[in-house]
Amino acid sequence: MTEIDWERLRAAATEVMRHAYVPYSKFPVGAAALVDDGRIVVGCNVENAGYGVTLCAECGVVSSLHATGGGRLVAMSCVDATGEPLMPCGRCRQLLWENGGPDCLVETKGRPLRMAELLPHAFDVADIEAVTGEHPVPVVPDRLAAWRGRGTVFAHPDMSAGQQVWTAYWERSAGDEGAETGVLEEGPSWDDPAEAITWGLARTPRVVVVDASGTIFWAGEGEPPMEIPVRWSAS
Numbered sequence: 001m002t003e004i005d006w007e008r009l010r011a012a013a014t015e016v017m018r019h020a021y022v023p024y025s026k027f028p029v030g031a032a033a034l035v036d037d038g039r040i041v042v043g044c045n046v047e048n049a050g051y052g053v054t055l056c057a058e059c060g061v062v063s064s065l066h067a068t069g070g071g072r073l074v075a076m077s078c079v080d081a082t083g084e085p086l087m088p089c090g091r092c093r094q095l096l097w098e099n100g101g102p103d104c105l106v107e108t109k110g111r112p113l114r115m116a117e118l119l120p121h122a123f124d125v126a127d128i129e130a131v132t133g134e135h136p137v138p139v140v141p142d143r144l145a146a147w148r149g150r151g152t153v154f155a156h157p158d159m160s161a162g163q164q165v166w167t168a169y170w171e172r173s174a175g176d177e178g179a180e181t182g183v184l185e186e187g188p189s190w191d192d193p194a195e196a197i198t199w200g201l202a203r204t205p206r207v208v209v210v211d212a213s214g215t216i217f218w219a220g221e222g223e224p225p226m227e228i229p230v231r232w233s234a235s
C-alpha cells in the first residue's frame with residue numbers, strides 16, 4: 001500500500017467533524033485514518049460536563065479501529081472546523097503510536113509526518129517487555145495483520161528437549177474447499193494448552209486442538225462447527 005489518498009481521508013475527517021459533540025469548547029474535530037487492510041475508520045471529539053473527561057477525535061478513531069476488526073493505522077488526517085489539518089494532542093500521539101507505530105503518517109499543513117517524528121523516543125510495549133520479559137498483549141505481527149480473523153489456528157502437543165510442550169501454528173485455510181493453504185505463523189512453546197488457545201484466538205476465531213492421539217477438538221469462538229463437533233475441555 002504505497003499511495004495514500006489524502007484528499008479522501010481529509011474529506012472523511014471533515015464529514016465526521018460535523019458530528020462532534022462540543023457544547024463547551026465549540027471546537028469540533030474530525031479524524032479519519034486508513035487501516036492496513038484498506039478500511040477507513042473515523043472519529044469526532046465528544047465533550048462532557050466534566051471537561052477533563054473529553055474524548056478527542058483520535059480516541060474515536062482508535063475505538064472504531066478495534067470495534068471494526070482491528071489492524072494497524074497507516075495514515076491519519078485530523079481536521080478542525082475549517083477543514084484544515086490539526087495536529088494530534090500529546091495523549092493522542094501515544095494512542096496513535098500504539099496502533100500505528102513509528103511509520104504511521106499524519107497529515108499536517110506541510111508534508112505528512114511519521115509518528116516517529118511526532119513522538120520521538122516514545123514509550124511503548126517494548127519498554128514493558130524489557131523489564132517483565134513478557135509481551136503483555138498477544139500481538140499479531142504487522143505483516144500478518146490483514147490475516148486477522150481468517151484462517152485456522154491448530155494447537156497441538158509437541159516434544160521439546162524430551163519434554164512435552166504445547167505449540168500452535170496459524171494456517172491460511174479456514175477449511176474451505178480449494179482454499180489457499182500454507183502456514184502463516186508458527187507459535188512458540190507453552191506448558192499449558194490454554195496459552196496456545198489464547199494465542200490462537202488473538203489471530204482467528206477458528207481455533208482447533210489436535211491432541212497427542214490426533215483427535216480434533218473445537219477451541220474456537222462460538223458453537224463447534226459440524227466437522228469438529230466436540231469442544232476442547234482442559235481436564
Ligand SMILES: O=c1ccn([C@H]2C[C@H](O)[C@@H](CO)O2)c(=O)[nH]1
Pocket residue numbers: 022025027028029044045046047054055056057058078086087088089092
Ligand atoms: O488533537 C486534538 C486536539 C483537540 N481535540 C478536541 C478536544 C476538545 O474537545 C477540543 C478542544 O480541545 O478539541 C481533539 O479532538 N483532537
